[in-house]
Amino acid sequence: MGRWSNDILLGKWGKYLEIKEIAFDTIDQQQAVFGMQDSFVKIIEKALPVTVTLRDSRVEIKGVSEREVKLAGDVMISLRQMYDQGEKLNSDTVYRLLEDVQDGMLDETFQAMGNVVALNHKGMPIKCKTMGQKNYVKALRDNVVTICIGPAGTGKTYLAVAQAVKELKDGQIDRIIMSRPAIEAGEERLGFLPGDLAQKVDPYLRPLYDALHDLLGADRAEKLRERGIIEIAPLAYMRGRTLNRARVIIDESQNASLSTLKMALTRLGEDSRMVLTGDITQIDLPHAQDSGLQKCAEILGSIDGIAVTRLNNRDVVRNKIVKDIVKAFEKEEQKRQDKAEVRKMPGVRRQRSGRS
Numbered sequence: 250m251g252r253w254s255n256d257i258l259l260g261k262w263g264k265y266l267e268i269k270e271i272a273f274d275t276i277d278q279q280q281a282v283f284g285m286q287d288s289f290v291k292i293i294e295k296a297l298p299v300t301v302t303l304r305d306s307r308v309e310i311k312g313v314s315e316r317e318v319k320l321a322g323d324v325m326i327s328l329r330q331m332y333d334q335g336e337k338l339n340s341d342t343v344y345r346l347l348e349d350v351q352d353g354m355l356d357e358t359f360q361a362m363g364n365v366v367a368l369n370h371k372g373m374p375i376k377c378k379t380m381g382q383k384n385y386v387k388a389l390r391d392n393v394v395t396i397c398i399g400p401a402g403t404g405k406t407y408l409a410v411a412q413a414v415k416e417l418k419d420g421q422i423d424r425i426i427m428s429r430p431a432i433e434a435g436e437e438r439l440g441f442l443p444g445d446l447a448q449k450v451d452p453y454l455r456p457l458y459d460a461l462h463d464l465l466g467a468d469r470a471e472k473l474r475e476r477g478i479i480e481i482a483p484l485a486y487m488r489g490r491t492l493n494r495a496r497v498i499i500d501e502s503q504n505a506s507l508s509t510l511k512m513a514l515t516r517l518g519e520d521s522r523m524v525l526t527g528d529i530t531q532i533d534l535p536h537a538q539d540s541g542l543q544k545c546a547e548i549l550g551s552i553d554g555i556a557v558t559r560l561n562n563r564d565v566v567r568n569k570i571v572k573d574i575v576k577a578f579e580k581e582e583q584k585r586q587d588k589a590e591v592r593k594m595p596g597v598r599r600q601r602s603g604r605s
Contacts, residue, residue: 370466399560402567493518503527507541
């Protein structure tokens with residue numbers, strides 16, 4: 250990817266650079282690449298100073314910058330290739346391709362998308378969408394313990410469940426055990442929720458159910474739960490157990506203390522694997538410093554058979570606005586860190602002492 254195919258010619262028209270003849274094989278292909286009411290083309294034209302015009306079954310892309318025209322052409326060729334490969338195209342796909350092509354990451358994106366993790370209950374392939382995700386899945390396959398730290402929307406939980414389902418289908422494991430700390434978030438309190446303890450905790454585990462239902466179908470997932478092949482429970486329920494031939498997923502691990510994560514990690518038995526996932530920017534513990542996930546990564550990262558993977562805003566595959574939100578918070582956090590570093594500088598301390 251990222252190179253011109255033989256059906257594209259670059260020429261000049263007035264002050265514009267013009268790319269002619271990006272050809273479409275079918276009307277369906279052309280409509281898919283342009284989007285509903287040309288919505289994908291409008292995104293490209295807004296992001297890059299180009300004009301995209303359809304003439305019969307071919308496209309002209311015009312602009313004053315050869316680079317911008319080429320980038321727009323690369324995005325449209327990528328959309329065409331993705332459609333031919335059976336990928337679902339949407340506006341988030343276009344935004345992701347625009348970011349990748351401007352950062353020179355288009356080849357890596359297509360390399361990542363060639364990696365099928367598992368099939369969902371409808372037989373559709375679950376694929377990685379970024380190199381970060383591809384590296385994460387490789388870590389899951391190659392290591393006994395994987396620690397994955399990253400922001401919301403990067404597929405930390407979903408890909409871990411997809412890999413677990415694949416291992417179960419392939420006979421590599423006998424059970425999938427999924428757990429989360431049952432930590433109250435913000436003003437929410439367990440005591441005010443209706444029902445017994447299991448019913449109170451159930452909403453905290455709902456994202457795990459959702460991933461299972463998407464991959465296995467609700468009926469089959471429920472049957473496997475009834476047979477004990479799939480278990481979903483609060484993290485505290487892991488204490489005192491030995492987990493053999495299982496894939497253990499500890500989700501939202503940023504909300505567990507170091508001692509609790511040590512307890513979970515030492516549950517691993519014969520032929521078992523574990524993944525800890527979490528976002529260290531969203532800690533719901535009363536004191537953020539009590540979170541054990543980052544400490545775990547620092548302590549265990551050098552051990553053979555343990556991998557630490559870190560995802561970032563480039564790996565966000567939800568709605569584009571989620572990526573923008575993550576970027577904004579990362580930028581604000583960097584500002585705070587920069588200010589904190591300035592305050593630590595000796596000259597700053599002397600100035601403060603002089604003023605006082």
